[in-house]
Amino acid sequence: MLLAQLSDPHVGALDSAMEVHFHTADNLARSLQWLHRRDPRPDAIAITGDLVDTGTVAEYQRLAEILAAVAVPVFLIPGNHDDRDHLRQVFTDHDYLPSSGFLCYQVELDSVLLVGLDTNIPGRPSGRLCRERLAWLDRCLSASADRPTIIMQHHPPFATGIRAMDRMGLEGQDELAQVLRRHDQVEAVICGHLHRAIAQRFAGTVALTSPSTTRQLDLDLRNPGELAIIAEPIACYLHLWRPETGLVSHLAYIDHEGELARTRMVVG
Numbered sequence: 001m002l003l004a005q006l007s008d009p010h011v012g013a014l015d016s017a018m019e020v021h022f023h024t025a026d027n028l029a030r031s032l033q034w035l036h037r038r039d040p041r042p043d044a045i046a047i048t049g050d051l052v053d054t055g056t057v058a059e060y061q062r063l064a065e066i067l068a069a070v071a072v073p074v075f076l077i078p079g080n081h082d083d084r085d086h087l088r089q090v091f092t093d094h095d096y097l098p099s100s101g102f103l104c105y106q107v108e109l110d111s112v113l114l115v116g117l118d119t120n121i122p123g124r125p126s127g128r129l130c131r132e133r134l135a136w137l138d139r140c141l142s143a144s145a146d147r148p149t150i151i152m153q154h155h156p157p158f159a160t161g162i163r164a165m166d167r168m169g170l171e172g173q174d175e176l177a178q179v180l181r182r183h184d185q186v187e188a189v190i191c192g193h194l195h196r197a198i199a200q201r202f203a204g205t206v207a208l209t210s211p212s213t214t215r216q217l218d219l220d221l222r223n224p225g226e227l228a229i230i231a232e233p234i235a236c237y238l239h240l241w242r243p244e245t246g247l248v249s250h251l252a253y254i255d256h257e258g259e260l261a262r263t264r265m266v267v268g
């Protein structure tokens with residue numbers, strides 16, 4: 001089972017500053033086209049939040065137009081830039097999304113269970129996993145104890161050392177760790193929010209954050225540090241699950257047909 005993870009596309013409205021400067025829609029479409037051309041093609045695509053930039057219906061409609069061309073199942077979760085209700089209002093055909101309450105769900109991808117967790121707090125950049133969401137997760141993991149599981153959520157459950165981002169981190173990290181320690185089938189917790197690839201051992205599993213399809217965050221480990229975006233290449237993860245290896249997560253730069261492809265040499 002090959003799961004592609006894209007993150008933080010921040011699709012902006014036509015003519016918005018976000019769109020004019022960062023070409024969010026084109027970059028997402030280019031990322032999806034690149035995934036389609038891969039051999040093997042991913043079985044599914046997870047997009048880990050900040051789907052759009054300001055949470056308007058118009059932005060979600062623009063996102064839906066881009067995703068309409070995708071030939072494999074796509075699973076969405078909200079980030080801090082998203083609006084839960086507007087997302088739900090536009091993506092009525094994404095029937096894995098609950099019709100009310102938090103956008104938490106589980107879907108089966110072959111033998112792997114994919115669990116989406118909604119960490120959104122309306123109007124705030126930080127995230128939260130409250131008692132209700134964690135109780136739901138605990139029930140969900142208890143009911144599928146033998147099934148390898150990938151959890152997807154926007155806010156990572158660990159401090160990254162990038163202080164400007166850690167200030168908008170996740171409430172409920174310790175409580176999430178307590179739930180995960182009761183269930184050893186969780187192969188990874190895949191996240192967004194950081195616009196960088198970062199990984200940490202977490203509660204007996206691996207937690208990681210994905211780069212963005214739009215713009216990356218500068219690696220600033222100073223204290224207090226600055227929040228700055230930087231034109232590093234857009235990238236994604238390809239999570240490969242096989243019974244004999246478990247989950248292996250490959251960071252992949254998107255669109256090698258350009259500069260990188262010219263440097264490719266077959267050496268074996």
Ligand SMILES: [Fe+2]
Nearest residue numbers: 008050193195
């Ligand atoms: Fe983001």
